[in-house]
């Protein structure tokens with residue numbers, strides 16, 4: 232089966248990073264695409280694990296060199312998916328999970344028709360704002376900017392293939408996993424499908440099978 236890109240988008244605080252983390256703990260067939268960014272690390276974030284933290288100049292150099300599958304600007308900072316990240320996940324035979332905003336998801340959709348796009352919805356505006364505040368990673372001003380952007384991002388949800396409401400975390404992770412399992416069964420992703428069918432069709436005309444018993 233050919234591995235695919237799984238894009239998770241949500242308004243900031245919607246829970247896409249948490250869902251991605253749980254998915255990685257639960258499954259051995261997925262890898263997390265570590266994005267590059269020019270924003271500064273939050274306390275506890277590690278370079279190479281949470282993000283590749285780059286200077287603006289280095290980020291733009293890599294854009295010019297064609298190293299990004301997609302890239303976008305969010306909150307005044309640059310973010311992007313490095314081709315090399317996805318290639319090394321695919322080389323391990325795993326699906327690549329991308330936690331990216333909507334502009335980047337549109338670029339993926341335009342270039343890679345078989346990517347699977349999931350939009351994670353918050354249960355309500357109140358819950359979204361509360362989760363962003365309890366995370367304690369942004370200033371009040373930045374939280375308000377992210378809530379403004381959330382309204383615009385929600386308008387893009389109908390462009391995605393699936394939506395999952397992140398109310399109960401366990402259920403949301405199960406739903407994302409169910410989508411992955413169904414997508415993996417798509418005929419178009421089964422490289423061995425035609426040989427398999429041919430094998431059975433040939434066997435069906437084999438006299439040893441037709442006349443046994």
Ligand code: ADP
Pocket residue numbers: 241242243244245246247248249250362363365366397398399400401
């Ligand atoms: P995003 O990556 O979309 O910005 P996060 O994954 O960082 O969002 O989640 C925002 C905050 O909400 C985090 O503190 C996280 O622990 C919490 N959170 C995420 N999903 C749930 C959930 N289903 N129930 C309760 N808290 C959640």
Ligand code: 5GP
Pocket residue numbers: 240241242243266267270301302303305310311312330331332333334335336
């Ligand atoms: P944060 O600063 O909260 O980690 O991320 C801000 C936003 O940037 C989130 O919506 C996150 O999904 C998005 N983001 C993270 N990495 C990438 C990326 O590689 N490309 C794009 N387009 N967006 C990203």
